[in-house]
Amino acid sequence: MSLTTAHSVVAPSANSKRIAGAIVVGYALISIVPLLWIFATSFKTPPDSIAYPPKIVFQPSLEGYCNLFTTRTRQTPEYINSLGPATGLCDETVRKRNMVIAGPSNFLPRFVNSLIIAFGSTFCAVFLGTLSAYGFSRFKVPLADDLLFFILSTRFMPPIAVAIPIYLMYREIGLSDTALGMILLYTAVNVSLAVWLLKGFIDEIPREYEEAAMIDGYTRLQAFWRTVLPQATTGIAATAIFCLIFAWNEYAFAALLTSGTAQTAPPFIPTIIGEGGQDWPAVAAGTTIFLVPILVFTILLRKQLLRGITFGAVRK
Amino acid sequence: MLNRTADNVARATPEPLAKRIRGISDKGLAWLFISPTILLLLAINIFPLFWAIYLSFTNYRANRPNEVVKNLGLANYRRILGDQDIWIAMQTTAHFVFWTILLQTVIGFTLAWLIDRKFRGHAFWTTIILVPMMLSPAVVGNFWRFLYEPQIGLFAYAVSFLTGIPPTNVQMLSNVELAPWAIIIVDTWMWTPYVMLICLAGLRSIPEYIYEAAEVDRASNWRQFWSITLPMALPFIMLAVLFRGIENFKMFDMVNLLTGGGPGSTTEVASITLKRQAFESWRTGYSSAFAIILFVAVFGLANIYVKALNKVKQR
Numbered sequence A: 001m002s003l004t005t006a007h008s009v010v011a012p013s014a015n016s017k018r019i020a021g022a023i024v025v026g027y028a029l030i031s032i033v034p035l036l037w038i039f040a041t042s043f044k045t046p047p048d049s050i051a052y053p054p055k056i057v058f059q060p061s062l063e064g065y066c067n068l069f070t071t072r073t074r075q076t077p078e079y080i081n082s083l084g085p086a087t088g089l090c091d092e093t094v095r096k097r098n099m100v101i102a103g104p105s106n107f108l109p110r111f112v113n114s115l116i117i118a119f120g121s122t123f124c125a126v127f128l129g130t131l132s133a134y135g136f137s138r139f140k141v142p143l144a145d146d147l148l149f150f151i152l153s154t155r156f157m158p159p160i161a162v163a164i165p166i167y168l169m170y171r172e173i174g175l176s177d178t179a180l181g182m183i184l185l186y187t188a189v190n191v192s193l194a195v196w197l198l199k200g201f202i203d204e205i206p207r208e209y210e211e212a213a214m215i216d217g218y219t220r221l222q223a224f225w226r227t228v229l230p231q232a233t234t235g236i237a238a239t240a241i242f243c244l245i246f247a248w249n250e251y252a253f254a255a256l257l258t259s260g261t262a263q264t265a266p267p268f269i270p271t272i273i274g275e276g277g278q279d280w281p282a283v284a285a286g287t288t289i290f291l292v293p294i295l296v297f298t299i300l301l302r303k304q305l306l307r308g309i310t311f312g313a314v315r316k
Numbered sequence B: 001m002l003n004r005t006a007d008n009v010a011r012a013t014p015e016p017l018a019k020r021i022r023g024i025s026d027k028g029l030a031w032l033f034i035s036p037t038i039l040l041l042l043a044i045n046i047f048p049l050f051w052a053i054y055l056s057f058t059n060y061r062a063n064r065p066n067e068v069v070k071n072l073g074l075a076n077y078r079r080i081l082g083d084q085d086i087w088i089a090m091q092t093t094a095h096f097v098f099w100t101i102l103l104q105t106v107i108g109f110t111l112a113w114l115i116d117r118k119f120r121g122h123a124f125w126t127t128i129i130l131v132p133m134m135l136s137p138a139v140v141g142n143f144w145r146f147l148y149e150p151q152i153g154l155f156a157y158a159v160s161f162l163t164g165i166p167p168t169n170v171q172m173l174s175n176v177e178l179a180p181w182a183i184i185i186v187d188t189w190m191w192t193p194y195v196m197l198i199c200l201a202g203l204r205s206i207p208e209y210i211y212e213a214a215e216v217d218r219a220s221n222w223r224q225f226w227s228i229t230l231p232m233a234l235p236f237i238m239l240a241v242l243f244r245g246i247e248n249f250k251m252f253d254m255v256n257l258l259t260g261g262g263p264g265s266t267t268e269v270a271s272i273t274l275k276r277q278a279f280e281s282w283r284t285g286y287s288s289a290f291a292i293i294l295f296v297a298v299f300g301l302a303n304i305y306v307k308a309l310n311k312v313k314q315r
Helices: A014-041 A063-069 A077-082 A089-095 A107-138 A144-156 A159-173 A179-203 A207-215 A220-231 A233-249 A252-257 A265-271 A280-301 A305-309 B002-012 B017-022 B026-055 B075-082 B084-115 B122-134 B137-148 B154-163 B179-204 B208-216 B221-249 B253-258 B270-280 B284-314
Strands: A070-074 A099-104
Touching: A014 A280, A014 B084, A014 B122, A014 B137, A014 B154, A014 B179, A063 A070, A063 A089, A063 A107, A063 A280, A070 A089, A089 A099, A107 A144, A107 A179, A107 A220, A107 A233, A107 A265, A107 A280, A107 B026, A144 A179, A144 B026, A144 B284, A159 A252, A159 B026, A159 B270, A159 B284, A179 A233, A179 A252, A179 A305, A179 B026, A207 A220, A220 A233, A220 B026, A233 A280, A233 A305, A233 B137, A252 A265, A252 B253, A252 B270, A265 A280, A265 B137, A280 A305, A280 B122, A280 B137, A305 B179, B026 B284, B075 B284, B084 B122, B084 B179, B084 B221, B084 B270, B122 B179, B137 B154, B137 B179, B137 B253, B179 B221, B179 B253, B208 B221, B221 B284, B253 B270, B270 B284
Parallel strands: none
Antiparallel strands: A070 A099
8 A cells, every 4th residue: 555645535635734734734744742752761861850830941861871771879079079080971970979880780781682672573474484385385285264364363362361371382492582482482473473564565476476487497496496485585674673663672472481582672671670769761762762663664564564454365 | 246236235225314305205205294293282372272171170370389289160150250340351351342343344444435536645554554553562552651652642642732621630640531542542542443454355346347247237325335335345344343353352452451451340341350360369279260260251353354355355
């Protein structure tokens, strides 16, 4: 579907267009406020972030980002004065609050976990999904409809219901709190999306290309490799981005099955606390860093979005 | 002569693996391509499901792995169906699903209908509206806790600015009456774009000539909306409703971070109850039985959904 080529409903009048536009723009502006507020809060100092009335104009500060990446301890002013000059911007910011940087926080390792698990599971899901989708698209598979429904139905299980036996199973085979365990799990969840989406994309590639290639002496596998895959690139890329977004955003499994070494960013970000409660600028900074890649992907994907969110049911 | 020798040599030499795979039959290739996916799903989804079914008949507790496991028969299921708390959780879930879907459908369809007027800049604003649904419900839901803070929160401030209620009294998350609505608001904010996008596709699938014919027949705009627009977009609206229904029936992440089921258990939807039973009280057998019941319920919905999906596809 393209967002730019809507047909007109028998030429709406200029006035009705204007009113429609005003309402839609109004909704868009209101709905974007929470996101702008996250971005703004990430550049506030902790006192500014909890000021009343909420501050719209403020002196931007990087304290939130400093706090996000470091752990700090409170020290006496005498001790801080006895230290040498501040070694960086964060050091300086933190010292103003009578604190010194004690070390790096867990944000970076959690963020790296998110990257490893999201990309690992996406690669596996798209790899398996492409093969299955081709199989279902081109060959007469017995019980194909039942198998496809089975693949989709795994997506309907409530995550917590799946998490109970997975938790026990992983404990038995030593996969609890490991990146490998999470990659396997996310692959299993995403492969259903990948098969359904990619089957739609591969169905759209005319069979004649492969048949021509096979008449030229290619085997089925070569024909798949040389003619189908190159034409399915867009579909594969779109599918990969959808899988990536799911794995990146996933919270329920991550919160229940990881606690330390393999924890991803979504369960970690809500636990960022400062002195006397949640450190909102640091949370906002973490949230901003976490959301930006998704924003970029959403804009890249906007023409495939409809297809992705409906498992390929609605195309255009 | 020379040829025959070469043939014999070729026959005697085992075919290289690559060649053997290339020469594989279509049927073999189909299974080679499909089976890894099926095997993975069997290992990660179906095997655990059967394990959960087995556990649901026992008194197993995951925090006491060495205790003797007793077979309870159907006792867990009987207890769940008679458990007041479970029924309250189901009611909370139904309330949440009903209102989120109603609001999302009404607002989403209206937005789609307005965007279909194709005013200037509609593509840009549509993209802006779509952003919230792509973000992590957990991470964004967590931030809404800050927006909902009485007094310092932006939401509380906006409400008090518009209504005159003192901002310290806008206690969205700690008030028993308001907390269910707090999660409905965030879910609606997040997923209205989803319904809108599907409705927009529905509206754009209506061929222009039908409107032109209606125009010739001098059907009023009102009449056109009720006899053409709405019925023809209906399969798409249904699809959106079913998708959202299944997703919200399973709702966990956003509610867990916003209220954690509280205050008390006023926002304790089914998944939160399940998590409390399974991972806080460690009643693994009991919660497995509840999980199976939920799964059967969602599976029923899924069946309806796939039928509707096929209907939409046939159009």
